[in-house]
Amino acid sequence: MNWNVYLSGEIHSDWRQQIIDGAKERNLPVIFTSAVTNHEASDAAGDVLGAETDSFWRDHKSSKVNGIRTKTYLDKCDVAIVRFGDKYKQWNAAFDAGYCAGVGKPYITLHDEDIIHPLKEVDAAAMAWAKTPEQVVEILDYVTRAR
Amino acid sequence: MNWNVYLSGEIHSDWRQQIIDGAKERNLPVIFTSAVTNHEASDAAGDVLGAETDSFWRDHKSSKVNGIRTKTYLDKCDVAIVRFGDKYKQWNAAFDAGYCAGVGKPYITLHDEDIIHPLKEVDAAAMAWAKTPEQVVEILDYVTRAR
Amino acid sequence: MNWNVYLSGEIHSDWRQQIIDGAKERNLPVIFTSAVTNHEASDAAGDVLGAETDSFWRDHKSSKVNGIRTKTYLDKCDVAIVRFGDKYKQWNAAFDAGYCAGVGKPYITLHDEDIIHPLKEVDAAAMAWAKTPEQVVEILDYVTRAR
């Protein structure tokens, strides 16, 4: 069987690519999905439906369009990787983790040691906490191929 | 019928009390629940089960004990109010919102205008966005008593 | 046991009151809930959260606030009565019927004979079709009290 792995969270470093490359090198039976990671494209996702003058509604409209994709991929994935970086609020990553908890989908967090405390509720409902993309690849290798 | 309303998020301002007081003044048919909001007590929730030397596991243990309460109250509430303040990461608030989305529970966000953009995914799945506790009380009044 | 009955749809005739009065006269073990039926109040439900210049977003905001109430009452009811009158589009009534079908909640439609054809999909998923409020009361009487 192929495993569907959803990559959620931070879009300002290349952690997704590192995991994808690592999985490819090891030839893991894994298919990756993700939100749209182009920041500008993501913010403008709803613009095609008509311009908004109020920034709240522009964000609202784009987020709902993006939600069609993220909800579908989250619902179909076998496990999600939720990444928290050192910048920005990243509430969407925590939201995705909560969504996973709500629907009973296992997820792995990926973050540095210095944000353990504010992430304690998110980590408490996770199946694992990784510090590096390489660790995530190791776990995916073990979970999908060990005997 | 009495409405169960869960108050999630920020614990450094008195927004919970303002909502509770407002609802009491108007005699709304509402019962409020909440996570433990005493920060020290919450961080120490698991200590009674044995001390931990590693702070990750202390947080982990306490968060799981707190999770017994928060998951139960969230599952039983009719609507959640999720508050984001201007300090700290507040990933647990976003996590609660995501959990609500996952189990199909309506929620209202409560936050200032300056964090609209980072909260766009959380707001997009919410039923309403309020800027003040008084607005939340107004909405609760309308939802539970209008005819 | 008390039965929770949700009254959905048309707000321009007194069908709700007729059913409520009929149930009261017979002393049926029934509790009624409903959306807010004051048209102006309902359209303005979200105004307290801030004025909107764009009518789409005003409607959107108010409808979501109303949705907190309607979804909660629908989820808690034992049976819904969905009324279609001879005026207006009444898509919200058909929407409520579809919602009931989606969550497996039994509902009864209430409408005249001349709109049988356009309502055929809505009637096909209903447990009964009544033509008068009195018939609804009779059914509620039978369902809750016959032996």
Next chain:
Amino acid sequence: MNWNVYLSGEIHSDWRQQIIDGAKERNLPVIFTSAVTNHEASDAAGDVLGAETDSFWRDHKSSKVNGIRTKTYLDKCDVAIVRFGDKYKQWNAAFDAGYCAGVGKPYITLHDEDIIHPLKEVDAAAMAWAKTPEQVVEILDYVTRAR
């Protein structure tokens, strides 16, 4: 992955074909399903099971046969497009939208600006509102292929 998209609603204009053609031109990974859109065939769906003299029961029988198809396709789709035109009651379209809301399936509405107000509850639970088939194609393109 291929996306399953259900096309619900109006059958008197060629909006379905426009979306299907647009998706084909762009080579989108999308599979479309739909109710039977031949009006006469749809009305007669149950006739093979025996003629009915009462038009209510003929409609009832045909609608249930059609319901085998529509429920199955709705349950299997990833996203539904729900179209409201300017003629007829189209309660079945609103019913499908409500069904989607009930089972947690994302949907996009497609309608002109002049029916915003009567569709406010339907739009409030939608992930997007499009005014043209071309906009729907754009959204499908973004959701299924953006990176």
Next chain:
Amino acid sequence: MNWNVYLSGEIHSDWRQQIIDGAKERNLPVIFTSAVTNHEASDAAGDVLGAETDSFWRDHKSSKVNGIRTKTYLDKCDVAIVRFGDKYKQWNAAFDAGYCAGVGKPYITLHDEDIIHPLKEVDAAAMAWAKTPEQVVEILDYVTRAR
């Protein structure tokens, strides 16, 4: 806690009354519900909605009205007792048992030894098979009061 017990099946002997009396004598914390057991009333449940000339549709209409009650009571019960007598087809009893299996509701069958073989699938999904109403009362006593 009070236990809700649904009594399904045969209406031509007094097994329901025997169980209700037995439970009352022992003062068990049990509340009983049931379909309407007056045969004529049950067959005529839908007549108030208009006469039918075709007996299939008369049955259909009445069965759906009865279904509002039976589905609601089955969904709310903690355990169902499903009785099969020696006369008639009693497919509705087997249907109720299957419904219980579908929604994960425990049920006890009540029938004589001579119909073990045709009831084997129904018994296989049951939690117990009783031969007499007295045995059912004994089981209810044990389940609700033993320590």
Next chain:
Amino acid sequence: MNWNVYLSGEIHSDWRQQIIDGAKERNLPVIFTSAVTNHEASDAAGDVLGAETDSFWRDHKSSKVNGIRTKTYLDKCDVAIVRFGDKYKQWNAAFDAGYCAGVGKPYITLHDEDIIHPLKEVDAAAMAWAKTPEQVVEILDYVTRAR
């Protein structure tokens, strides 16, 4: 898409083969599943696990083994055909229909006119009632291929 159709009920006439042949002739996109229809094999399904002296337990054991298959196929099917013949009790057919109703799976009944009354509850929850295998094939053709 291929449709999975479960054929439940009577095993003493060739209705299954007629439907399968009819679907093949029309080249319908349909895959059929069924319980084991060899009566002796079905009754002996559990014998390999050890002989039983008590016929109740032999039936019980075999029915549970058969249940692994029937539950799995019912859970995976898109629509079930439930056949009632003129002989035997056929409670397992009614049980399967109830199971479908419990899990929200559409089903079609197949039976003669003379057993309408005892099957009224089973028919009331069905999507259609057919009198002949040919009618079932017609419905499957329409549902899976009409446009």
Next chain:
Amino acid sequence: MNWNVYLSGEIHSDWRQQIIDGAKERNLPVIFTSAVTNHEASDAAGDVLGAETDSFWRDHKSSKVNGIRTKTYLDKCDVAIVRFGDKYKQWNAAFDAGYCAGVGKPYITLHDEDIIHPLKEVDAAAMAWAKTPEQVVEILDYVTRAR
């Protein structure tokens, strides 16, 4: 609100009573339920339905009768306490824990340190691990009454 707490597992020490007494002393808003803890009564739960010569079927019958109670109480509880002692296999305790995990019900394990390793999968899905009944009472106190 009152919390429903299910006490699962070992029946050879007085841990249940210690927790119940501790909760009573502190006047906690907690209601306790449990399987029948009288070993002989529990083993004989099905005897009233007829004697069995084969011990497997006697156990089977009694376990199913007990299952009516345990499944109902587990489904209704807010949190379960699952106790593992130092004697016997106690597979039923591990089964209850697995059931909780399957339906998303939080549970706390209660066991000594020397069986950490064989219980690792059970503990991994638990919300907390307590070593003494007193610790369980402390956690219940915190969860139900802290502010």
Next chain:
Amino acid sequence: MNWNVYLSGEIHSDWRQQIIDGAKERNLPVIFTSAVTNHEASDAAGDVLGAETDSFWRDHKSSKVNGIRTKTYLDKCDVAIVRFGDKYKQWNAAFDAGYCAGVGKPYITLHDEDIIHPLKEVDAAAMAWAKTPEQVVEILDYVTRAR
């Protein structure tokens, strides 16, 4: 269709291989999944995420990593085989059985006669009890291929 069969429990005898070989010999349409059965690898599953000094947390971390795999395979399987040997506690096997019961997944137990009594609750919720791997293969053959 291919059947997914999850093999749970004892890792100290070759029962898995016997079942897999038996199924291969008969060319059954069955795909097997399993937890990682290399004891050392399984205990060390979480080590890649960082060493732990406390054995409870090492076990916890590894069990959660293993849980990503076991939960996913259990959720995807059509039927589970749960094996209990004569050594060790094997609480994880009973936990898997309970999980299956919680999510409504059929399972077959595989164990010797001398542990019938302590396994009575686990067997009571099972679809079959086998004593040898060969019997399991026979059942799989019957369930997947009989006609």
